Amino acid sequence: xxxxxxxxxxxxxxxxxxxxxxxxPIGVRLRLGALAHMSAAHLREHFDREIxxxxxxxxxxxxxxxxxxxxxxxxxxxxESLKFEETDGH
Ligand SMILES: [Zn+2]
Numbered sequence: 168x169x170x171x172x173x174x175x176x177x178x179x180x181x182x183x184x185x186x187x188x189x190x191x192p193i194g195v196r197l198r199l200g201a202l203a204h205m206s207a208a209h210l211r212e213h214f215d216r217e218i219x220x221x222x223x224x225x226x227x228x229x230x231x232x233x234x235x236x237x238x239x240x241x242x243x244x245x246x247e248s249l250k251f252e253e254t255d256g257h
Pocket of ligand 1: 170
């Protein structure tokens with residue numbers, strides 16, 4: 168199923184990026200294109216289901232919904248940013 172693969176790919180990417188950081192990922196921001204054919208609620212539902220039982224369980228998900236159908240990424244769901252737990256370097 169296309170959207171499930173899309174979410175899995177995003178989660179793989181997040182885990183890959185997280186493995187290079189000392190802190191645990193605590194927040195993720197996704198950008199949802201106007202033509203992605205998925206509502207933010209539906210995206211969240213898939214995301215929450217996919218992270219169950221993984222190192223990302225409990226991460227805070229924020230979704231920016233693009234309204235511009237002419238945007239070059241209007242059909243995509245993009246990983247915009249990741250937020251990591253602060254680690255004091257001492
Ligand atoms: Zn679905």
